[in-house]
Amino acid sequence: xxxxxxxxxxxxxxxxxxxxxxxxxxxxxxxxxxxxxxxxxxxxxxxxxxxxxxxxxxxxxxxxxxxxxxxxxxxxxxxxxxxxxxxxxxxxxxxxxxxxxxxxxxxxxxxxxxxxxxxxxxxx
Amino acid sequence: xxxxxxxxxxxxxxxxxxxxxxxxxxxxxxxxxxxxxxxxxxxxxxxxxxxxxxxxxxxxxxxxxxxxxxxxxxxxxxxxxxxxxxxxxxxxxxxxxxxxxxxxxxx
Numbered sequence: 733x734x735x736x737x738x739x740x741x742x743x744x745x746x747x748x749x750x751x752x753x754x755x756x757x758x759x760x761x762x763x764x765x766x767x768x769x770x771x772x773x774x775x776x777x778x779x780x781x782x783x784x785x786x787x788x789x790x791x792x793x794x795x796x797x798x799x800x801x802x803x804x805x806x807x808x809x810x811x812x813x814x815x816x817x818x819x820x821x822x823x824x825x826x827x828x829x830x831x832x833x834x835x836x837x838x839x840x841x842x843x844x845x846x847x848x849x850x851x852x853x854x855x856x
Numbered sequence: 857x858x859x860x861x862x863x864x865x866x867x868x869x870x871x872x873x874x875x876x877x878x879x880x881x882x883x884x885x886x887x888x889x890x891x892x893x894x895x896x897x898x899x900x901x902x903x904x905x906x907x908x909x910x911x912x913x914x915x916x917x918x919x920x921x922x923x924x925x926x927x928x929x930x931x932x933x934x935x936x937x938x939x940x941x942x943x944x945x946x947x948x949x950x951x952x953x954x955x956x957x958x959x960x961x962x963x
Contacts, residue, residue, distance in 0.1 A: 778943065778954055778955070778956045778957050779892075779900065779943055779945075779954040779957075780954070781945075781951055781952040781953065781954070784950075792950045792951075793951075794951045795857070795951060796951075828899055828900075830899075834905075834947060839947075839948070839949045839950050840888050840947050840948070841947055841952075842890035842902060842905045842945060842947050843890070843892075843900070843902060843945075844902045844905075844911065846899035846900060846901075847899065848898075848899055849899055
């Protein structure tokens, strides 16, 4: 059974960089069938897609976050990571990693496995 | 970006009821729509993809339909475990966007 687990600091100061890692177990992060995603959810609000990454390193980002976000993958460690720079209180959210599945070589994808989520609070 | 609008925002129902949640896209997305269920403090759970395909392990009382811009999620014979928040997501292109959610609460 595939499992995803987020890890990283729960508290980040304003203007600093939020960093999270998603460890993938029970399946291969290098499978050509899947992308890997970060999605966030501010407290009491809806879901926001942040970006997708392929095992080769190809990335797709939300235009609203593109200037501040970087997603990377380390296949040797079976994990992928999120960095969000210059954070503000508006970046306070539960951050989920997920597996993105769908039609190969197209953007037609949805999310079938999710991590449990990691609450990151931006506060001084 | 494609905007997704769900209605209603809140829905009150009883065990055994048949309920329908609607999701509208700001432009045609074909059948590229997914539905998720989320319970408090938990990650979303995929219910349906490609508008009407039931994810493995999801009870058959859940069904989805629609194409183009208008989609529905129907739960036939509500069970106590179904009271949760439901989200639609378009899968048509980057960036992916979600509806604002529909909270299904017990009447």
